[in-house]
Amino acid sequence: MDNPFLVEVTRGNLVESRHRGSVSVVDAEGATVLSIGDVDRRVFPRSAVKALQAMPLVESGIADKYGLSDEEIALACASHSGEPEHVAAAQSMLVKAGQDAGCLECGVHWPMGEAANRALAAKGGSPTALHNNCSGKHAGFICLACGLNESPKGYVSADHPVQRSVREALEDITGACHTVEKSGIDGCSIPTYAIPLPSLAFGFARFGTGIGLPGEGRAAAARIRKAVARHPFMVAGTGRFDTKLMECLGERAFVKVGAEGVYCGAFPELGYGIALKAEDGNARAAEAMMAALALRFLTLSEDERKTVGALAQPVLKNWNGIELGQIRVSPELQA
Amino acid sequence: MDNPFLVEVTRGNLVESRHRGSVSVVDAEGATVLSIGDVDRRVFPRSAVKALQAMPLVESGIADKYGLSDEEIALACASHSGEPEHVAAAQSMLVKAGQDAGCLECGVHWPMGEAANRALAAKGGSPTALHNNCSGKHAGFICLACGLNESPKGYVSADHPVQRSVREALEDITGACHTVEKSGIDGCSIPTYAIPLPSLAFGFARFGTGIGLPGEGRAAAARIRKAVARHPFMVAGTGRFDTKLMECLGERAFVKVGAEGVYCGAFPELGYGIALKAEDGNARAAEAMMAALALRFLTLSEDERKTVGALAQPVLKNWNGIELGQIRVSPELQA
Numbered sequence: 001m002d003n004p005f006l007v008e009v010t011r012g013n014l015v016e017s018r019h020r021g022s023v024s025v026v027d028a029e030g031a032t033v034l035s036i037g038d039v040d041r042r043v044f045p046r047s048a049v050k051a052l053q054a055m056p057l058v059e060s061g062i063a064d065k066y067g068l069s070d071e072e073i074a075l076a077c078a079s080h081s082g083e084p085e086h087v088a089a090a091q092s093m094l095v096k097a098g099q100d101a102g103c104l105e106c107g108v109h110w111p112m113g114e115a116a117n118r119a120l121a122a123k124g125g126s127p128t129a130l131h132n133n134c135s136g137k138h139a140g141f142i143c144l145a146c147g148l149n150e151s152p153k154g155y156v157s158a159d160h161p162v163q164r165s166v167r168e169a170l171e172d173i174t175g176a177c178h179t180v181e182k183s184g185i186d187g188c189s190i191p192t193y194a195i196p197l198p199s200l201a202f203g204f205a206r207f208g209t210g211i212g213l214p215g216e217g218r219a220a221a222a223r224i225r226k227a228v229a230r231h232p233f234m235v236a237g238t239g240r241f242d243t244k245l246m247e248c249l250g251e252r253a254f255v256k257v258g259a260e261g262v263y264c265g266a267f268p269e270l271g272y273g274i275a276l277k278a279e280d281g282n283a284r285a286a287e288a289m290m291a292a293l294a295l296r297f298l299t300l301s302e303d304e305r306k307t308v309g310a311l312a313q314p315v316l317k318n319w320n321g322i323e324l325g326q327i328r329v330s331p332e333l334q335a
Numbered sequence: 336m337d338n339p340f341l342v343e344v345t346r347g348n349l350v351e352s353r354h355r356g357s358v359s360v361v362d363a364e365g366a367t368v369l370s371i372g373d374v375d376r377r378v379f380p381r382s383a384v385k386a387l388q389a390m391p392l393v394e395s396g397i398a399d400k401y402g403l404s405d406e407e408i409a410l411a412c413a414s415h416s417g418e419p420e421h422v423a424a425a426q427s428m429l430v431k432a433g434q435d436a437g438c439l440e441c442g443v444h445w446p447m448g449e450a451a452n453r454a455l456a457a458k459g460g461s462p463t464a465l466h467n468n469c470s471g472k473h474a475g476f477i478c479l480a481c482g483l484n485e486s487p488k489g490y491v492s493a494d495h496p497v498q499r500s501v502r503e504a505l506e507d508i509t510g511a512c513h514t515v516e517k518s519g520i521d522g523c524s525i526p527t528y529a530i531p532l533p534s535l536a537f538g539f540a541r542f543g544t545g546i547g548l549p550g551e552g553r554a555a556a557a558r559i560r561k562a563v564a565r566h567p568f569m570v571a572g573t574g575r576f577d578t579k580l581m582e583c584l585g586e587r588a589f590v591k592v593g594a595e596g597v598y599c600g601a602f603p604e605l606g607y608g609i610a611l612k613a614e615d616g617n618a619r620a621a622e623a624m625m626a627a628l629a630l631r632f633l634t635l636s637e638d639e640r641k642t643v644g645a646l647a648q649p650v651l652k653n654w655n656g657i658e659l660g661q662i663r664v665s666p667e668l669q670a
Contacts, residue, residue, distance in 0.1 A: 002337070009595070009616060012519030014529050016379050017595050017616030020355075044351050107654025110453070118445070118456035132654065184347030184660065187653045194349050260344070260352050280615035281344060281352030318522045319442025319467065325519065 003037035006333050007278070007285040009316070010325035019285035021261070023276040023333070024197035025293065028211035030175075032198065033272055034293075036332060042182055042194035043277045048258030050137050051077040051224050052173055052203060056165045057140045058220035062147030066096040070227035074234035075136030077224060079257060081237025082111025082120075082131040089234065090130045093139035097146040104129035105156045106138045106188040113237050134188035136234070141166075141190075156189040163191060173213070174203035187259060197275040200264055205273030208254060208266025225254055225268065241287045241311060245294065248307045253294055257283065263290040267297055284327060288312050292329040338372035341668050342613070342620040344651070345660035354620035356596070358611040358668070359532035360628065363546035365510075367533065368607055369628075371667060377517055377529035378612045383593030385472050386412040386559050387508055387538060391500045392475045394555035397482030401431040405562035409569035410471030412559060414592060416572025417446025417455075417466040424569065425465045428474035432481040439464035440491045441473045441523040448572050469523035471569070476501075476525075491524040498526060508548070509538035522594060532610040535599055540608030543589060543601025560589055560603065576622045576646060580629065583642045588629055596621040602632055619662060623647050627664040 003020035010016060022037030054076040057063050063073060071085075072093050080086035094100055110127045111117045120127065129135060138155075141162050145152040148161055155162040158180065167178050176199035186192040205211070208225070210218030228235050232246035235256065242255055255265035261278030263286045274293055278285035291312035294300075300308060316324045338355035345351060357372030389411040392398050398408060406420075407428050415421035429435055445462045446452045455462065464470060473490075476497045480487040483496055490497040493515065502513050511534035521527040540546070543560070545553030563570050567581035570591065577590055590600035596613030598621045609628055613620035626647035629635075635643060651659045 011379055011527070012517075012529075014377060014379070014517065014519065016519070016529075017614065019615050042349065044346055044349070105655070109654050110449070114445070118453065121453035121456040122459065124457065182347075182349065184349065184351070185653065185657055187659075189653060189655050189657060192346070194347075194351075278615075279352065280354050280613075280617055280620070282615055282617060285615070318520065318524060319444050320440070320524050322520055322524060324522075 001038040003279045004330070004332060006036070006330045007288050008328050008330070009284075010328065012325065016325065019282055020279040021277060021285060021289055022197060022279070023289065023293070024201040025272050025274050025297075026198050026201035026205050028205040028209045028271045028273070030202050035198070039197045041196065043197055043200070043262060043275070044184055044192045044194045044260065045200055045264060045275070046186060046192055046258035046260060046262055047079045047134070048256050048262045048264035048275070049170065049200070050079070051228070051254070051256060052170055052207060053137060053166045054140055054224055055169045055173065055217065055220050057144045058223055059169075059216045060144070060147060062144055065147055066143050068093060068096065068143065071231045071234050072136070073224060073227040074231040076140030077228055077256065078136045078235040079133045080136060080234065081113030081116055081240060082127070082133065083113055083116045083237050086136065086234065086237065087130045090135040090139045093136070093143060097143040099142050099146065099152060101128055101130050103142050103152050104132070104135060104138050106132040106134045108132060115238065132188065138188065158183070158191045167191070167193070170203070173206050173217075174199040197277065200275035201273040203273060204254075204264050204266045204275065205271060208268040208273055209271050211271070225251060228254060245291065245308065245311060248304055249294065249298070252298060255290055257286065261286040263287070265290060267294070270297060272297060288314070288327050288329050289333060292333045296334060336373040338614045339665070339667060341371070341665045342623050343663050343665070344619075345663065347660065351660065354617055355614040356612060356620060356624055357532060357614070358624065358628070359536040360607050360609050360632075361533050361536035361540050363540040363544045363606045363608070365537050370533070374532045376531065378532055378535070378597060378610070379519055379527045379529045379595065380535055380599060380610070381521060381527055381593035381595060381597055382414045382469070383591050383597045383599035383610070384505060384535070384538075385414070386563070386589070386591060387505055387542060388472060388501045389475055389559055390504045390508065390552065390555050392479045393558055394551045395479070395482060397479055400482055401478050403428060403431065403478065406566045406569050407471070408559060408562040409566040411475030412563055412591065413471045413570040414468045415471060415569065416448030416451055416575060417462070417468065418448055418451045418572050421471065421569065421572065422465045425470040425474045428471070428478060432478040434477050434481065434487060436463055436465050438477050438487045439467070439470060439473050441467040441469045443467060450573065467523065473523065493518070493526045502526070502528070505538070508541050508552075509534040532612065535610035536608040538608060539589075539599050539601040539610065540606060543603040543608055544606050546606070560586060563589060580626065580643065580646060583639055584629065584633070587633060590625055592618065592621065598622070598625040600625060602629070605632060607632060623649070623662050623664050624668060627668045631669060
């Protein structure tokens with residue numbers, strides 16, 4: 001089954017580039033609300049499931065044992081821009097577990113945020129693993145290891161107790177089998193498991209509502225959702241889509257980007273979970289698709305519609321501020 | 336007509352993302368050598384036609400009047416990384432025409448090259464229009480304006496003598512009508528005209544061979560090709576695809592990237608011109624497609640095949656150097 005065109009990028013009067021994609025919206029009972037494109041194809045969720053990967057940390061009571069703050073729990077779900085607040089919170093999580101940045105196995109890269117990148121260069125600095133956009137998730141993994149009385153060493157391996165626990169949590173909440181044959185290695189060196197979009201959407205419907213989860217799971221999901229809604233800056237950063245959308249909508253929308261054009265999310269008040277992928281892996285398309293779903297399903301105020309609308313159909317300008325065209329979503333997605 | 340899948344991005348044993356595209360290869364008589372996908376759809380060539388846009392500067396004798404060097408002529412065809420050599424050459428071109436950076440109307444952005452970007456930040460600098468990846472093309476436009484005894488002011492407008500001259504050159508070499516209705520504004524504020532891929536490919540077949548061009552045009556095309564082949568660093572920069580491919584193949588391949596997944600090029604010894612577009616605008620797909628065409632059509636040494644093969648099917652690694660997957664082109668493109 002072919003994926004339809006869901007996003008167009010225009011220039012002048014013409015369409016310059018087009019993105020195809022697939023979308024699944026499912027409720028917490030597993031009923032399909034919306035299905036577009038080839039949703040049976042397995043998708044690597046990448047960073048879009050970080051909130052689900054943080055469930056064992058919170059559900060086990062280990063987050064509380066180490067006194068992790070809401071900011072730090074939000075950072076455990078983050079693909080952050082490497083801004084000073086992100087780096088400090090990752091460091092703080094490690095200190096609370098009696099560890100340091102030397103334990104991080106996510107690898108080193110310059111801050112994803114352009115301003116943070118140049119600010120670090122301007123002060124003659126160089127990046128550490130704390131600047132890696134996944135450092136909060138990894139700091140959470142290290143807390144989990146320590147709380148389980150396991151050595152954090154090798155915590156990125158599929159057979160370490162941390163990743164076994166994370167995989168079980170993903171299987172429990174999505175109901176989908178996570179197998180080695182359908183796995184790959186993520187940018188930060190942990191395993192990522194490809195599953196169909198409806199399973200991801202179902203997992204997020206349950207994460208967004210707590211329906212079908214045991215008591216501790218329900219409480220953990222609520223705690224994570226609240227932490228992120230209170231600190232949307234911590235899950236992304238300055239000017240980023242996830243931060244802007246959740247600053248606008250608070251607890252009404254949980255959204256999380258993944259690499260290669262993936263988005264997952266939940267609209268708790270409707271009981272909906274969402275998973276989508278731009279076929280070509282492009283983030284601009286995935287963002288527009290996610291914003292379009294918020295416009296479609298949520299009842300928004302005029303101000304909220306304006307903010308979310310600008311994320312769904314951004315105007316494109318050049319270096320001189322001249323309007324060139326726009327990104328726009330298909331009628332099929334808006335309907 | 337649907338565009339077929341031409342590039343896949345794998346992770347583990349699975350395909351994670353897929354790119355569709357269209358390809359046209361045409362000879363200097365206009366005969367079709369290869370046609371894949373919807374080649375009738377108009378495409379904005381963006382920066383992929385910078386070498387054709389530089390033709391009036393050289394053909395008119397103005398490049399010689401101002402004593403432009405080969406490096407500077409190559410820079411006039413560049414989407415450069417804003418490295419110090421690029422900035423200095425753009426500055427030098429302006430000085431030769433008695434102008435300065437204040438005349439540039441391309442807008443200001445931080446260097447496209449990450450290392451150059453951070454190096455500028457590290458020394459407390461801030462970017463100027465000279466760092467704009469199009470500054471060489473714009474310096475060439477300013478030289479053209481001055482050589483024509485026109486004020487450079489407003490040289491980015493479609494009705495300025497510079498852009499009229501550039502549009503005529505594009506129409507002459509491609510044989511395609513360049514109309515206002517099918518135009519848009521480019522990132523650097525000049526007009527860009529959407530035409531079908533076979534017209535672009537035909538233009539590059541003529542640019543690569545001189546066939547069908549008047550004497551001055553033939554000499555200008557040869558001069559530009561030679562300048563770029565001698566200084567492939569000047570058209571792109573450190574680690575960039577165009578630089579690496581032309582460092583490897585010299586005058587045997589002229590290639591130039593454009594934004595939104597466009598590539599144009601020529602294989603002069605075969606008389607072929609090439610134009611392609613990744614449907615979704617993705618550069619990694621367009622690069623792989625262009626490298627695959629070089630492998631397919633050119634007779635290469637073992638070393639050359641290795642270099643070009645690595646550009647066509649790059650291995651993807653993460654921040655820890657772990658192999659994650661690869662980019663690979665379809666059999667249809669390799670055949």
